[in-house]
Amino acid sequence: MEAIRVELPDGSIREVAEGISVFEVARSISEGLASQSVAAKVDGHLVDVSSTLDRDCRLELITLNSEDGLDVYRHSAAHLMAHAVKDLFGGEVQVTIGPSIENGFYYDFYSDTHKFTPEEFEKIESRMAELAKADLPIEREEMTRDSAIELFRQMGESYKVKLIEDLPNETVSLYRQGEFVDLCRGPHLPSTGKIKAFKLTSLAGAYWRGDEKNAMLQRIYATAFPDKKQLKAYLDKLEEARKRDHRKLGRELDLFSFNDEAGAGLVIWHPKGALLRTVLEDFERKEHLRRGYDIVMGPQILRTDLWKTSGHYENYRENMYFTEVDEQSYGIKPMNCLAHMLIYKSKKRSYRDLPLRFFELGTVHRHEKSGVLHGLLRVRGFTQDDAHILCTPDQLDGEIKGVLRFVQDVMKIFGFEYEMEISTRPEKSIGSDVDWERATSALMSALKDSGLPFEVNEGDGAFYGPKIDIKLKDALDRRWQCATIQCDFTLPDRFDLSYVGPDGEKHRPVMVHRVIVGAIERFVGVLIEHYAGNFPLWLSPVQARVVNVTDRQADYAREVTQLLREAGIRVDSDLRNEKLGYKIREAQIEKIPYMLVIGDKEVEEGTLSPRHRSGDSLNAMKPDEFIQLVQDECRLYH
C-alpha cells in the first residue's frame, strides 16, 4: 500500500496510507476533532467523513462551527424528517427534495390523500427524536442510474424517479439510514445521533421544481441547530422579530391602515404615518436638490398610446390599470419615466444641458397578484423617489458612481446593512447587443470602483436594460429591494430623444432610471421594523408630548406646546385629567421620544422637565433649551 500526502489548512503535510478514511485522518490529529467533524473538503469538494483518500490532496475538516458544517447538519436533519414522515405515513406520502436553507431546512412531500397539519408536527418531531436517539449510521451508496431508477420505482417514489431521469450522471449516490433511503449528492453526518436540536416551524404549498404549472407539493419548514441552546436563541429571535412586525406596529402607533372596501394593497395613511412620510419626503427633496437634481411632476394618467410607444403596454399591460373616458383610453402610470421623457423632449437639448436629472416623488399603481401583497412591503399603489438621468455616454460612468454614493450616504443615515447585485440581460428584452454591453460594463465598473462586494444575477435585468439592485436586511433577516439603478438605452430610442453635440450633430442621450429608497411605503415598513417603532428624533412623527400633572398647569402647558410648535418641533399635548403615570405610560407605548412634564414647579420656574422614552429623566430646563436640544439631536443624523 502506498503512502499519500495530505495537506491540511494550516499548511502542514501528513503522510498517510492510501485508502485511509477522512475520519481516521481526523483521529490521527485528535479524537476531539474526529468526533466533531461532520464532513470534509477534499481539494475543495465536500465529502463524507467516511469517504476514503486515494491520492495526494488538500483536506479540510468541516465542523458545525462553519456554514458548510451547518449545511450538512441541516441537510441530514431534512433526511431525518423525511425518514420520520415515511415511517409515520408510509405509502400515502412520496418524498421529493429537502435542502438546507438559512437557519434550517425544508422537505417537500407529495400526497394526494394526506394533508399535513401543524398538529402532526409534534408526532413527526418525536419520531425524529427516536430515530436520532437510535443513532442510525448514515451510509452512502453508489449505483447506476438504471438500478437507482428501478429501486425508487419499486418503492413507489415517482418524484425521485423523475429526478434521477433528469440527472446526466451515469452513477448516482444514495444515502441510507435504517429503512430509509434517499437520492442525494451528500455529504451527510456519519449518523443520525449527531442531530441534537430541531423544530418543525411551518407548513406551506410549493410547486414541484418551483414551476406554477407543476403539481403543488406540501412543504414542511423546520429549523435545526447544533444544540438546544442555539435553537432556543433562534426561536427567541423570531419571537422578537414578530413583535417588530410593521403591520402590528403600524396599527399600534396609528400610522396607517388598509381597508377591504377601499381595496387590497392600497395604503391609507393616518395623521402620524402621513407626517412620518412627509418628513421622509422633505428629506428626499433636500438631498436631491443638493445633488443637482431638478424636481418635476407628471400626471397620474397618460394616454394608452404613449404606453405603447414606451413598450410598457406590450410588456406589462396585465399589471396596469386602465381607464376610458370620452372613448379615449388612458393608462394609470405604473412608473414615472414617461413624463420625464416628455420634459426632455419639450425643447431642443444641447450637450451643454447634460446631464439632466429629473426627480419626482412619483405615485404609481401596479396590479400585483393578490397573493403577493404584504403590509407596506408589497402594495399596489406606492410612491417612488424616482429619478431619470439623461446624459452623454461619456457621462454615464460618473453619473452611476454618483448614484451609488448617494445610496451609500442614505443607507448610512438610517444605519442599514445592505447587499448589492447586478442583473444582466434577460430573455424578454429589447435593445441592441452593443447597448446592453455598454450599459452592463458601466454598472460593473461603478460597482468595482465602490470597493464593496456584489453578486451577479445573470438574466435578471429589466426588459429595457441591466440594473444594480440594493437590498436591505429587515428585522426578520428578509431582504427587501429598495434602491435600484437601471441603465436604459431603449427608451431614448423609442421617444427619439436627442441632443446637439459639440460637433453640431444630433446624438442619442443615455438614460439612467434610479430610486434611492425605492417605494416610500416599503421603506417606511422596513424602517418600522428596523427601529422597532422607536424612530430617531428627526424622523419621529411626534417628537415630544407635553403632559401636565394637574389641571392647574393646563394654561402654561398650552403655552409651552404652542411655543415649541412655532419653533418647528413636532409636539402634541395630553392635558387630560389623568394621573401622570397613566399619561406617561400612554406616551411610552406610542414610543414618543420626549415627554415634557409640567407641574407646579415648572410653572413657577417657567421650565419643563423632559423624560426620554428610554426612561431617563432630564433636569428641568427652559423651553428654549429644549428647542436647542432637539435641534442638536436631529443634526446628529444628517
Added chain:
RNA sequence: GCUGGCGUAGCUCAAUAGGUAGAGCAGCUGACUUGUAAUCAGCAGGUUGCGGGUUCAAUUCCUGUCGCCAGCUCCA
C-alpha cells in the same frame, strides 16, 4: 394567480356537538386634582366580512365573493 389556514366589538381574544354572542383594554359619563409605564364606578358598543343555499332555526354546515395570514410563483 396557486396551495393551505383564517375572518366574532376599535384592539386582543372567549362561546355555540346548529337554538340568534361574552371578557379585558380602548371609548363615553361621573367622581378623584393626581410628579414619571395602568385611580375608581357606571354606561354604551356586534345583521359574527359580504352574498346565496341547506334547515323549524346558521355566527356554526355547504357554496360564491371580498379580505387577511404562511409559503410558492412574480415584482418594469
